[in-house]
Amino acid sequence: MFLLPLLILCDLQVLKSMVQSPFPTNFLFGTASSSYQFEGAYLSDGKGLNNWDVYTHKPGNIIDGSNGDVAVDHYHLYPEDINLMASLGVNSYRFSISWARILPRKLGDVNLDSINFYNKLTDGLLHKGIQPFVTLTHFDIPQELEEKYGGWLSPKSQEEFGYFAEIVLSSSEIGSEREPFVAAHNIILAHAAAVQIYRTKYQKEQEGSIGIVLHAAWFEPISNSTPDKLAAERAQTFFLNWFLDPIIFRKYPAEMKEILGSILPDFSSNDREILKNGLDFIGINQYTSFYVQDCISSICEPGPGVTKTEGYYRQSSHKDGMHIGEPANK
Numbered sequence: 418m419f420l421l422p423l424l425i426l427c428d429l430q431v432l433k434s435m436v437q438s439p440f441p442t443n444f445l446f447g448t449a450s451s452s453y454q455f456e457g458a459y460l461s462d463g464k465g466l467n468n469w470d471v472y473t474h475k476p477g478n479i480i481d482g483s484n485g486d487v488a489v490d491h492y493h494l495y496p497e498d499i500n501l502m503a504s505l506g507v508n509s510y511r512f513s514i515s516w517a518r519i520l521p522r523k524l525g526d527v528n529l530d531s532i533n534f535y536n537k538l539t540d541g542l543l544h545k546g547i548q549p550f551v552t553l554t555h556f557d558i559p560q561e562l563e564e565k566y567g568g569w570l571s572p573k574s575q576e577e578f579g580y581f582a583e584i585v586l587s588s589s590e591i592g593s594e595r596e597p598f599v600a601a602h603n604i605i606l607a608h609a610a611a612v613q614i615y616r617t618k619y620q621k622e623q624e625g626s627i628g629i630v631l632h633a634a635w636f637e638p639i640s641n642s643t644p645d646k647l648a649a650e651r652a653q654t655f656f657l658n659w660f661l662d663p664i665i666f667r668k669y670p671a672e673m674k675e676i677l678g679s680i681l682p683d684f685s686s687n688d689r690e691i692l693k694n695g696l697d698f699i700g701i702n703q704y705t706s707f708y709v710q711d712c713i714s715s716i717c718e719p720g721p722g723v724t725k726t727e728g729y730y731r732q733s734s735h736k737d738g739m740h741i742g743e744p745a746n747k
Contacts, residue, residue: 447509451555453485458492462530465521466560503545513555532588602682609691630700636709644711648730652709655728667692707732
C-alpha cells in the first residue's frame with residue numbers, strides 16, 4: 418500500500434489567518450516523506466535492494482503493479498523539492514534514510530555516495546531555513562537481512578540496526594571535511610605570528626615591509642543569471658577571501674560561516690589580537706580563470722567546487738565547447 422504525499426494549497430485568507438494564529442512563533446509547520454515512497458533511484462549509485470524493492474516487483478503483490486523504482490525522483494530532484502517547500506513557507510521537513518542505500522551489503526563498505534546525498538539534502542534544507550528531522554528507518558530493511566535473519570523477527574536485527582545507526586550518526590561530522598580548514602587556520606595564524614615578530618623586533622630597525630602572497634584565480638559566471646553571478650563571487654570567497662579576510666578583517670567571510678558552520682574553526686580573542694598587526698602589502702599569483710555555475714539553486718554534475726566544503730559551485734574551463742583562454746599545455 419502506498420501513502421501518497423498531500424499538497425495543501427492555501428488561499429490568501431488562510432495564509433492571513435495563519436499569521437494571526439495562536440501557535441507560538443517557534444511552532445514548526447512541515448512536510449514529511451519516506452525514502453522508499455519518495456526517493457526513487459532504487460539502484461542508483463550503488464544502492465542495495467530493500468524489502469519493498471523485492472516485494473513490489475513480485476506480480477500480484479501490488480494491485481496496479483506500481484513500485485517505488487522512480488517514485489517522485491527525490492534523489493535527483495531534491496533541490497527543486499527544497500525550493501518548493503521554501504515557496505510554501507514550511508519550516509521543517511521530516512524524511513527517512515534508506516538503510517539499503519547506506520549499507521548496500523551487510524559486510525560491504527559504507528556507500529559514500531549515499532552519505533553525500535543525505536548531507537547535501539540536509540545542507541540544502543538548512544540553507545533555506547528548513548529544519549530537518551531524520552527518521553532512521555521507515556518500514557524498510559535491507560533485503561539481505563530479510564533473507565538471512567527474517568528481518569525484525571530475529572534478535573540479530575538489534576545489532577544490525579545499531580551498526581546502521583552508528584554510521585548515520587557519525588557521518589554527520591566527517592573529520593576529513595574539517596581538515597583543510599584546520600590546516601588553513603594554522604597557516605593564517607602562522608603568518609600572523611611572523612608578522613608580529615617582524616613588527617615588534619625588526620621592522621623599525623630594518624625599515625622593511627611585510628605582507629603575504631596568495632594563490633589566486635578569477636571566476637566568471639557561466640551565464641548572466643543572478644545565481645551564477647553569486648556563485649562566481651562565492652567561488653572567490655572560498656578561494657581567496659578564505660585567507661585574506663582573516664588577515665584584514667580578523668574573521669572569516671560571512672558566507673563561509675553560513676555554509677560551513679562548525680566545520681570552520683573559530684579565532685580566539687588572542688588570535689584576533691595577533692591578527693591586528695595586519696600587513697604592508699598583498700601579493701597575488703594569478704594563474705588561470707574559470708567559468709562558474711551555481712550549485713545551490715540548480716543541480717550540478719559532479720566536478721570541482723560542487724560540494725559544501727568547496728562552496729556549492731561548479732567550475733569549468735569550457736563554455737559551449739570553447740576554452741576560457743589559451744590552454745597552458747599548447
